[in-house]
Each structure stands twice: as structure tokens, then as C-alpha cells.
Amino acid sequence: MKQAILNGPLDMIIKEQEIPPLEPGDCLLRVQSALVCGTDIRIYEGTKKKNVTYPTVMGHEFAGTIAESNGPLPHGLVVGDLVAVYPIMPCGHCSACVRGRENICRNRLAFGYQIPGAFAEYVHVPAAAVRAGNLVKVNGVRPNSAAVIEPLSCAYNGLKLIDAPAAHALLVVGCGPLGLMHIRLASALGVKKIVAVDPSAQRLSAAAKSGAQLTLAPGDTAAREILEFTDGDGVDAMVVAVGRTDAFEPYLEALSPGAKVNLFAGFPTGKDVLAVSANDVHYNEYSLIGSSSCHLSDFEFVASMVTDGTLQVDDLVTTTMEIEEAVAALEAAKAGDDLRVGITARS
Template sequence: MRAARYHGEDDLRVEDVPEPTVAADEVLVDLRAASLCGSDVNYLTGKTDPATDPITLGHEGAGVVEAVGESVESVSVGDRVAIHYIRSCGTCRPCSSGHDNQCRNRESIGHHVDGTFAEYIAVPERALVALPDGIPFGVGSIAGCAVATGYHAVQRAEVSPGDAVVVFGAGGVGLHAVLWADHVGAATVIAVDLDDHQLEAAAEYGADVTLNPERDDVQERILAETDGWAADSAIECSGSAVAMEGAIEAIDGRNGYESGTVVSVGIQTEDIAVGFGDVREGQLRVVGDHLRSELQDIVRLLETEAVDVSPSITHEITLEEIQDGVDLVLEGDERVGRVVIDTTSA
């Protein structure tokens, strides 16, 4: 089969590899769609590294069950599925309490083990979520990370109806944080980004106010929009240390005695400083991966059309064109949302 393999920084090769075999508790998925995430691009630019090299990249994917291991009971050949990229043990204390993202024995698809930029993938049974017929494979693919990470961030921020929420970074994850904040009833959703194309998309997804730091005084506007109280929650999705400092300032009201919740989502590669008064009576959370149960919630909402994330998919390419997709993300000359890869055309 064909797969896109990482061989080091700036070295992505589409090549022939053996089709995976399945263990007793695993499922072979005929992938129909995968999507490109910022973390994949970070590997190729040297910002971060996967756990092993070479490796098939990709952790967002959806497809059809091709074969099942002898102990598999919850899915059958022909079932449509979305992939939850965490390979958890299912038995440790976090797993037993439903927090598979904190599994002591976990591995991540596309980071520790071969991922979704391929025609087929073998994954544990528990790493699959049923994908109803009405949800396209491309949407099922992005639901497994970009959509779910934004959902998890809003959950961890404990956004409530009537809240003021600021999202820093309106990229793939940030747009969905905007969408979910609006969905749960936030009264004021503010999106901050340097790219006006992304800000336009954020407005379409429910942002009431869009700010570009190159021309707007972001902190003064946040205070003006909240009558001086500052934001109840600030969600940082860009990975920029400057944006992270802005998120911390965004929850600090004028009198200094109240503050909200900062949720750090984007991978921070630089140190940041947090003063004691910055989060007085507030909190700072660094979130990891979403939960499998959250992906199930999202699929139900997509099925009932309570939300529509299809506008997030701005480009579709073949597996052989994957380097073009990476270049598209890096160049940023136009609005680039999620780039979905048709893995059947390998």
C-alpha cells in the first residue's frame, strides 16, 4: 500500500509499505480520508519531533472496517468509523475513570506508531467511534482532532452561557473553539489572529468580535467589550508565547481582584512567565488530548446537524499530493482551513 512517511525534518516521502496485519483486539480500517494537522507540519519543519523515525504521519482519519481481530466485538466489516488517535490500555486508573487521554501506557497514532496518511491502518478496537452514514468521511476525519481539540478546550475552560470568551489563534483548532464557545451559549466570543482570512472564518463560526493585533489594541478592546471585567475564559490555540501572555492578560480585570480561566492548547516551545496576580482567583490549565467520549459527543452533534464543521475543509488533495498540502499550510497566501487527503486515490 502507499503511505506518506516521515524520514526527518523536511523529508516526507510517499512510498510503498506492507499492509498492516491486525492483532486479536485490532481492526483494519480502509481509510477513505485523512487530514493534515499543524502537528504534522511541526514535525516537518523541525519545531517538534515524532517519537520514532521513519513513521507514517497523520492522526486524523476515517474509513470503513476492512477486517477485525478475533476478539473484536463492537465493530464489524463494512462499518463506517472515525479514528480516535489515542491508543490506550483501557485498564489503568485514568482509563478506568474515562480519562483515556491520561493513560499511563498510551501511544499516539502518527507520533508513536504509524498513522493515517496511508491506504490502511490497524488500530485497537477502542480507538474507533462509529460514523453515521450522513457524515462525510472528510468531516469524520477532522472531527478526530481539529474539531475535538477545540471542543475539549471549551469543556476545560468551563464556558457557561453568558460568558465572555477570547480565542487567540483562529487556525484549525481555534476556529472550532470559537464554534463550540458559541454553541454552548457564550454571550461574547472574541477571536484574535494576525490573518484576516482566518478572522473572517471566525466570524462565520460565531465570533462576535474579531481583532488583529497589528491594528487593534487587543486588551483595551477586550475590556471595552466586557465592561472592564475582562474575559471569563481565554483559550490560546496558536502556540505563540506572545499570544499566551495576551491570553493571561485577557482574563485580568481592571481592578486586579478578579480573573478567569486560561486554557493553553497550542504547543508552547518557549518559556512564559506568570505572575501571582495574573491568575488571582483564576486558573491556568494546559490541556492535552480530547477524550474518546468527547469524540462520541461530537459525532452525535454532527449527526443531528446541531453544528456544521464542513466549512472548515478548504482544500482536498490526493495522498500523492501531500507535500503540496504541507506547502499550502506553510505559505499562508490564502485562507487554509483543514486540508483533507483522499487516501483512496493512492
């Protein structure tokens, strides 16, 4: 099988590898779609190093068909099914796992990190992941849309943490792929007032089509316009979907008392310090909440929304390249002209 092997920063080769033998309980997926995430770009360039060891095969947003299994599959799965893959394997016994926060398990393994990922023709799925339910059946869904379930689930986890589904008004700053996913999820979940901020007119147009009622470019009047749109109440939930601290601070005055803010994006090391008035947080009872990855239950819920058509995502993957073009796919994703770039193998 072909794999895009990253030997070190900016050193990727396409190599033919033997498919590893399946141990009892293991299965083999034929990759149908793998998406390029911003994290993949940072790994490729060497700016993200945590949990990364070389050589590695990236690709944690993916879907594939079950090609082979060494032993019975979990109930409901058969060879030939299309599955979206929940990429995390938590340890199950650390303090985070015991508290139901397995998505932030410090001992977790993940596809595309410690486990070879989906920038390949096939992915070997260990028995533990098969047993744990990491393979979520999505027959009838387009492969690219199935692969989008992973980042959508991360967005859903962040929205839950700030109680966005019950919010009167939500502000999303940054209308790249993940910002649009937040908007679509919030709209599907019934949030009535959604505001989107981005400097790109093209992205603001996409945000409006995704469900935002007010779209704004950053500027001195943006916070005041948000207050006017919300009849002076402000927003009670906010998502920072771009890794810039200056995308957060200008909108503090648009927050309602008791507002919750999700710092969803990763911030560049050394440029990740927020300037927030402690008294503003104290007297307004603001909550600043991070989010990382998602729970399996989030993944299953979002998969159900995609499979039943509640959530429309077919247009979120705008370019697909073959695995031999993996470096070009990473460069295209970095350029930012696409919502999501997909990598696939020849049929």
C-alpha cells in the same frame, strides 16, 4: 497499499507496502480522509521529537470505512461503516489513567506516532483499539468532516477545562483552524459573547461567520475594546490558540476576576516562557490550564454534534490532495492559506 513513510526529518517517500495480516480482533480501515495537523508539520521538519520514532507513518486526524475484520466487530459496527478514529490507546493502569486522565497517559500509544497512521491507503487497527471503542461510527457524514472530529474534540476538551460552556464571555486568540473550531464549539454550546483576535482580516471574517460577535486585530486598544464589549466585566474564559506567548500577555487586563485561561497551542521550545505577574494570578484567582488531546467521551460527544448537524464543519477542509502529494500537502498546510488540508487515496 501506498504509505507516505517518513524516514527522518524532511525525508518522506511514497512506498508500496504489504497490508499486514489481521490478528484475531483486528480490523482494516480504508482511509477516506486524513488531515494535516500542525503537529504533523513539526514531526516532518524534525522540531517535534517526543514519541516519534523513524520510520513512521503520520496521520492522526482521520476517518475511514471498515474494509475487513478478523472476527466480530463491536455491537453496532459492520464492514462498510464510515468511522472516525479516536487516535489514543492509553495504558489503562498508570496514575493518569486511574484518575480518568487517560488522554495524558505517559505510556499511551497513538495512531500517527507509535502506530502507523493514516497517510496511507489503509490503516491496520489493533484488536485492543477495536475493543476499546476507538472506532466511532459516523455514517452519513462527509469523510473530511468525519476526520475533523479529532481536532474538534481536542478543542472541546480545552473548553471544558476552563468551564467555557458556562462562561459569560470567551476570548479566543488566534483564528487559525483550531481557533475557529473553538469558536464554533462555543457558539454551539451556547456561549453568548465570543471575542476573536487575529492579525488576519480574512481569518477574522471567518471567525465572525463561525460565531464570534466581536473580532479584533491585535493592538494597544484591543484589551480595552474587549472590556467595553463585556460592559467592563472582562472575559471569564480565554483560549490561546496560537503558539506565541505574546498572544497571551496583552489580554491579561481583559480577564475578569476568577478567569480561566487555556494554553491550547503548543509553543516552540525555547520560546515558551510566559511573563505573568504572580500577584495578578494570586489576587484575581486566575487559573492557567494546559490541555492535551481529548478523552474518548469528548470524541463521542463531538461526533454526535457533527452527525446530527448541531456543528457545521464541512467548510473546514479547504484543500484535498492525493497521497502521492503528501509532501506538497504538508507544505500547503504550513503555508497557512488553508483551514485544513486533507490527504486521500484514489478511489
